[in-house]
Structures are given as structure tokens and as C-alpha cells.
Amino acid sequence: EVHLLESGGGLVQPGGSLRLSCEASGFTFNNYAMSWVRQAPGKGLEWVAGISGSGSRRYYADSVKGRFTISRDNSKNMLFLQMNSLRAEDTAIYYCARDIEMVHDSWGRGNVVTVSS
Amino acid sequence: ELVLTQSPATLSLSPGERATLSCRASQTVTSFFAWYQQKPGQAPRLLMYDISNRATGIPPRFRGSGSGTDFTLTISSLEPEDFAVYYCQQSTAFGGGTKVEIK
Numbered sequence: 001e002v003h004l005l006e007s008g009g010g011l012v013q014p015g016g017s018l019r020l021s022c023e024a025s026g027f028t029f030n031n032y033a034m035s036w037v038r039q040a041p042g043k044g045l046e047w048v049a050g051i052s053g054s055g056s057r058r059y060y061a062d063s064v065k066g067r068f069t070i071s072r073d074n075s076k077n078m079l080f081l082q083m084n085s086l087r088a089e090d091t092a093i094y095y096c097a098r099d100i101e102m103v104h105d106s107w108g109r110g111n112v113v114t115v116s117s
Numbered sequence: 118e119l120v121l122t123q124s125p126a127t128l129s130l131s132p133g134e135r136a137t138l139s140c141r142a143s144q145t146v147t148s149f150f151a152w153y154q155q156k157p158g159q160a161p162r163l164l165m166y167d168i169s170n171r172a173t174g175i176p177p178r179f180r181g182s183g184s185g186t187d188f189t190l191t192i193s194s195l196e197p198e199d200f201a202v203y204y205c206q207q208s209t210a211f212g213g214g215t216k217v218e219i220k
Contacts, residue, residue, distance in 0.1 A: 037161075045153075045161060045204055045211040061209065095160055102208050103151045105172065107160040 002026040004096050004108035011114045016086050022079040022096030022108055030054065030074040033099040036081045038092035039110075046092075049081060050099065064090075086115045119144055121205050123212035129220040136192040138215045140205035145185050149207060152181055152190045155214075156201045164203070165190065192217075 008020040020036070035050040049070040050059045058070050069082040079096050091114050097104035120143040130136055140152075150168045153161040163172040165181035168188065178193045192199055200219050205212040 044214045045155075045206075047209045047211065050209075059209070100166075101149045103149055103163065103166045104153075104161070104206075105163050105166070107162070109160055 002098060002106040004098065004106060006094065006096050006108045006111035009094065009111035009113045011116065012086055013117050014087060014115055016115070017082070017084045018086065018113060020081040020083065020094055020096075020111060020113070022081075024077045024079065024096075024098070027098070029072075029077040033102075034070075034072065034079045035097045035099050035102075035104060036070060036079075037095045037097055037104065037107075038090075038113075039095070040089070040092045043092075048094070050102070051079070083113070086113075088115050091115050119146075119207060119210040121207065121210050121212035123203075123205060123215045125215060126213070127216045127218060129218050130195055131220045132195050132197055134195050136190075136195055136199070136217055138190040138192075138203055138217070140183075140188045140190070140212050142186045142188070142207065146188075146207045150181075150183075150188060151206045153204045153206065154199075154201050155204065161204065 003025045005023045030053050033052050036048040038048050051070045055072050067085045071080045093110040095110045096108045098106040122141045124139045152165040154164050155161040169181045180191045182189050202214045202216045204214050
């Protein structure tokens with residue numbers, strides 16, 4: 001069974017940084033691209049970033065380009081999202097998701113990030 | 118940039134009724150179109166992929182259809198557990214969601 005578990009969220013001041021982690025299990029991690037998708041309070045879903053199975057290709061939403069970095073450690077079955085220069089509008093639940101051709105077929109339970117002074 | 122517009126924003130129906138949800142794309146979609154279901158306090162769940170294929174464990178009352186720029190998710194007879202928010206998605210774009218609520 002596919003299992004994705006996010007961690008690393010919390011409260012941070014505007015301009016600060018956070019690193020989210022996603023531990024994957026139940027599948028061959030390096031065979032799959034992965035994404036981060038977020039959901040602001042009371043709002044819809046927004047794709048944030050994606051990374052290929054090998055980690056060689058990375059993609060970002062315009063809203064986070066230059067501030068967020070997606071990465072992975074295939075030896076540890078881990079996905080990461082380094083978030084810098086955080087803004088109030090980055091406040092959201094952040095989900096990691098397994099991708100098959102940009103279809104997110106499995107999701108973690110999500111991790112809350114709050115950007116506030 | 119692809120924009121997906123879902124309608125209606127809210128659908129008020131009773132259990133047993135048929136639900137028809139629409140998703141319109143700003144440009145022709147040729148592949149990997151999906152629908153997701155999200156219940157309060159839960160992560161989204163994949164319902165349909167490649168327009169009309171049900172994901173694992175999704176019952177046959179859910180049907181996806183459409184082509185080009187117009188796509189539809191139909192729930193033939195609403196069960197109590199189907200009241201939720203539904204999102205369409207293609208590539209990096211998500212629709213704004215349709216909430217199916219109990220009338």
C-alpha cells in the first residue's frame with residue numbers, strides 16, 4: 001500500500017524559511033515523479049512543484065519560482081520542499097503526491113504551513 | 118496557460134439523485150485529464166484519470182466523459198458518502214471545484 005507522510009510544517013514569520021519532508025513507502029520510489037500541491041484555507045488546490053523520478057527535472061508554479069526548491073533523496077525514499085522568502089499567501093496545507101503522467105494518484109495527509117508575524 | 122473552469126460552484130441534491138459536474142478548459146486538452154474528490158479534513162482522492170477511467174476502488178456510479186475543452190463527471194445516484202468537493206485537473210492546472218451538498 002502506498003503511504004506518504006509529510007512533516008516539517010509550522011508557524012513561520014514572513015520572509016522566513018521552512019523545509020517540508022515527505023516520507024514515501026509501499027512502492028518503488030525512484031520509478032515515480034512526485035509533486036507538492038497546496039491548499040490555502042477555504043480555497044482550492046494549487047500545484048506547487050514537481051520532480052522527475054531521477055530528480056533530474058524540476059518544475060515550479062510561477063507563484064513560487066525562485067523561492068521554493070523541490071528535491072528528493074531516492075536512497076531514503078524522501079521528497080523535500082525547501083521554502084524560502086515565505087509570504088502570507090503561502091499559508092496552506094501542503095500535500096505531497098505521487099505522479100503518473102501528472103495525475104496525482106496517491107496523496108499524503110498534508111502538513112500545515114502558516115506564515116504570520 | 119491552461120485555465121479550468123468548473124460549474125456549478127455548488128450543487129444541492131438529495132441522495133439517490135443524479136449529479137452532473139462540468140469542467141471547461143481554456144484550450145484543447147489532449148491527455149491526462151483527471152477528477153478528484155475531497156471530503157472535509159481529508160486529502161484529495163483520485164477518482165478518474167484519462168477522462169473516463171475509474172481509479173482503483175472507485176464504484177461504477179462515477180463516470181467521466183468529454184473531449185476537447187468540455188468534460189463532465191456524472192454520479193448516477195448519489196450515496197451519502199459522495200457529498201464532497203470535486204476538482205478537475207490537467208497537467209499543472211486545477212479547476213476551482215464543485216461542492217456537492219445535501220439538499
